[in-house]
Amino acid sequence: MxxxxxxxxxxxxxxxxxxxxxxxxxxxxxxxxxxxxxxxxxxxxxxxxxxxxSKELLFQEVFRRRLTDLNRRRIEALDALEAEAGGAPLKPSRIVEAFFGTALRMAADVEGGGHTFMRLLGRTYTEPNDFVRQFLAEEYAECVDRFLAALYRALPEVARTEILWRFHFMMGAMSYAIAGTDALQLLAGKFDDEDPARLASRLMSFLLGGLRAPLADPGPA
Amino acid sequence: MxxxxxxxxxxxxxxxxxxxxxxxxxxxxxxxxxxxxxxxxxxxxxxxxxxxxSKELLFQEVFRRRLTDLNRRRIEALDALEAEAGGAPLKPSRIVEAFFGTALRMAADVEGGGHTFMRLLGRTYTEPNDFVRQFLAEEYAECVDRFLAALYRALPEVARTEILWRFHFMMGAMSYAIAGTDALQLLAGKFDDEDPARLASRLMSFLLGGLRAPLADPGPA
DNA sequence: GTATGATTAAAACAGTTGTTTGAGTTTGTG
DNA sequence: CACAAACTCAAACAACTGTTTTAATCATAC
Incomplete structure (x- = not known):
C-alpha cells in the first residue's frame, strides 16, 4: 500500500x-x-x-511500470515525426513504424525484461477478465487517440472506419506474433533459432503490406 | 465417460x-x-x-465437436482447389481464402454457435494452459501441414521460413480480429454496428496485402 | 539505548475449487 | 411386472484460493 x-x-x-x-x-x-x-x-x-x-492491484502495477513507458516513447516518436514534417501530413508507414516499431524494440530487449512483458501484453489483449480490459483500455486511450488522429490526417481519402479496422488487424498480428512465437507451437518445428531478432523487420513489412492493400469490396449492402 | x-x-x-x-x-x-x-x-x-x-476433457470436447468440422471443411476446400487446377500450382490468394475464409464463414454463423466458438478459439490460441496448447497443436497438425505444403508449392521462389512467418502473422490478425471485436475495446467507440458482416472481406484483403508485401530486408547478419 | 514506524513472518480465516460418493430416479428390455 | 443399466441428485471430500490478523523483526531518528 x-x-x-x-x-x-x-x-x-x-x-x-x-x-x-x-x-x-x-x-x-x-x-x-x-x-x-x-x-x-x-x-x-x-x-x-x-x-x-491486492492481487488485482499487483497485476495493474506489473503493467503500469512498463506500459506507461512504452506509450510515452510511442508518443515521443510521433512528436518527433510531426516536428520534422513541420505541418505536412506524415507518411503512413512512418506512423506505423513509430507505434509498432517502438513496441517491437521493447520486445527485443530480453535481459531488461521487455521481452517477457511484451509477451504478457500480447496475451492480455484477449484476457477474459473485465477489470483487465478496462484497465488496458484506459492505459492506452491517449496513445491510441494520438496515433489514430495522425493516421486520419495522413490518409484523408480513406474512410476512418477502414483505418480503424486496419489498425485493429495490425495490433492483432503483432500481439500474436510476440505472444505466440514460443507459446502455441501451432506451426511446430520450423521456428526455433536465430529468428527472434528478425521478427521486427518481418512483421513490419507484413503490417505495411496489409495497410497498403486495396480496400475490400464493400459487398452487397 | x-x-x-x-x-x-x-x-x-x-x-x-x-x-x-x-x-x-x-x-x-x-x-x-x-x-x-x-x-x-x-x-x-x-x-x-x-x-x-473431468473439466479438462470437457474443454477438449467443446473444441473437438467444432474444430474437427472446421478443419475438415478447410481440407475439402483445398482438395477442391487442387482438383480444379489439375496439377498446376495454385494461386496463393486462393489458398489463403480456403483456409481463412472457411474460418470467417464459420465465425459469421451467429445462430448456429459458430460465432461464439470462433471467438473462443481466437482467445485460446494464447491460452496459457499447457494441455490446451498441446491439444490444439495436435488438432491442427494435419490441416496446417496440408496448407503449408500448398503454399510452398505455390510460392517456390519464396523461402519457406518467410512463408511460415506470414502464415503466423495472418493467423494472429484473424484470431485477434474475431476474438477482440467486442472484447477488448481498445479502439473504443467507433466499431459498433453494421460491421461484423463485412469483417470477412475487410480482413481478407488485409491478409492478402500482407502476404504479397515485399520481403523484409534480411538486415545485418 | 530507546522509542517509533516500516517491514516481515507464521498462522488462521472463510470461501471456492474440481472431484467422488452413495442413494435415488428414470429408461429400455426381457 | 421385474431386472439392469443409465442417469440424476444432494451431500460431502480434501485441496486450494485471496485476504487478514497478530506478533516478531528491522531500520532509523532522537
Whole structure:
C-alpha cells in the first residue's frame, strides 16, 4: 500500500513484480496464485497484500511500470515525426513504424525484461477478465487517440472506419506474433533459432503490406 | 465417460457443451467454474464428471465437436482447389481464402454457435494452459501441414521460413480480429454496428496485402 | 539505548475449487 | 411386472484460493 520507502522494501517490491510478470505471462491471471508468486520471489505470502493491496492491484502495477513507458516513447516518436514534417501530413508507414516499431524494440530487449512483458501484453489483449480490459483500455486511450488522429490526417481519402479496422488487424498480428512465437507451437518445428531478432523487420513489412492493400469490396449492402 | 446413449443424456451433454462454450469464451478456462457451467446449463454439478470425466476433457470436447468440422471443411476446400487446377500450382490468394475464409464463414454463423466458438478459439490460441496448447497443436497438425505444403508449392521462389512467418502473422490478425471485436475495446467507440458482416472481406484483403508485401530486408547478419 | 514506524513472518480465516460418493430416479428390455 | 443399466441428485471430500490478523523483526531518528 505504501508509496515507497526504505531500501529494504523496494527490493521486495521489485522481486514480486518480476516474479509476477513472468508467472502471469506463463499461466495467466487466474492461473497464477499468490503463493506461486511469493514463492518464486522468495518473499512472504502477505507481502503482496502489504505492498500492493491486492492481487488485482499487483497485476495493474506489473503493467503500469512498463506500459506507461512504452506509450510515452510511442508518443515521443510521433512528436518527433510531426516536428520534422513541420505541418505536412506524415507518411503512413512512418506512423506505423513509430507505434509498432517502438513496441517491437521493447520486445527485443530480453535481459531488461521487455521481452517477457511484451509477451504478457500480447496475451492480455484477449484476457477474459473485465477489470483487465478496462484497465488496458484506459492505459492506452491517449496513445491510441494520438496515433489514430495522425493516421486520419495522413490518409484523408480513406474512410476512418477502414483505418480503424486496419489498425485493429495490425495490433492483432503483432500481439500474436510476440505472444505466440514460443507459446502455441501451432506451426511446430520450423521456428526455433536465430529468428527472434528478425521478427521486427518481418512483421513490419507484413503490417505495411496489409495497410497498403486495396480496400475490400464493400459487398452487397 | 459414456460414448453416447439414451436421448435423456444427449440433451444433458449438449446443454453442458453449449453452456461451457459460451462461458469459456467469456471467462477463460481457469475463470470458469464447474458450478457456473452446470448452473447455466440447468444440470447437476456431477453431470460434467459423469459425462465427460473431468473439466479438462470437457474443454477438449467443446473444441473437438467444432474444430474437427472446421478443419475438415478447410481440407475439402483445398482438395477442391487442387482438383480444379489439375496439377498446376495454385494461386496463393486462393489458398489463403480456403483456409481463412472457411474460418470467417464459420465465425459469421451467429445462430448456429459458430460465432461464439470462433471467438473462443481466437482467445485460446494464447491460452496459457499447457494441455490446451498441446491439444490444439495436435488438432491442427494435419490441416496446417496440408496448407503449408500448398503454399510452398505455390510460392517456390519464396523461402519457406518467410512463408511460415506470414502464415503466423495472418493467423494472429484473424484470431485477434474475431476474438477482440467486442472484447477488448481498445479502439473504443467507433466499431459498433453494421460491421461484423463485412469483417470477412475487410480482413481478407488485409491478409492478402500482407502476404504479397515485399520481403523484409534480411538486415545485418 | 530507546522509542517509533516500516517491514516481515507464521498462522488462521472463510470461501471456492474440481472431484467422488452413495442413494435415488428414470429408461429400455426381457 | 421385474431386472439392469443409465442417469440424476444432494451431500460431502480434501485441496486450494485471496485476504487478514497478530506478533516478531528491522531500520532509523532522537
Amino acid at each position: 505504501r508509496e515507497d520507502t526504505s531500501k529494504h522494501s523496494i527490493d521486495t517490491r521489485s522481486r514480486i513484480l518480476d516474479a509476477a510478470e513472468a508467472l502471469f505471462m506463463e499461466h495467466g491471471f487466474d492461473g497464477t496464485s499468490m503463493r506461486l508468486i511469493t514463492a518464486q520471489a522468495g518473499v512472504n505470502l502477505a507481502a503482496i497484500n502489504y505492498h500492493f493491496g | 459414456r460414448e453416447d446413449t439414451s436421448k435423456h443424456s444427449i440433451d444433458t451433454r449438449s446443454r453442458i457443451l453449449d453452456a461451457a462454450e459460451a462461458l469459456f469464451m467469456e471467462h477463460g478456462f481457469d475463470g470458469t467454474s464447474m458450478r457456473l457451467i452446470t448452473a447455466q446449463a440447468g444440470v447437476n454439478l456431477a453431470a460434467i464428471n459423469y459425462h465427460f470425466g
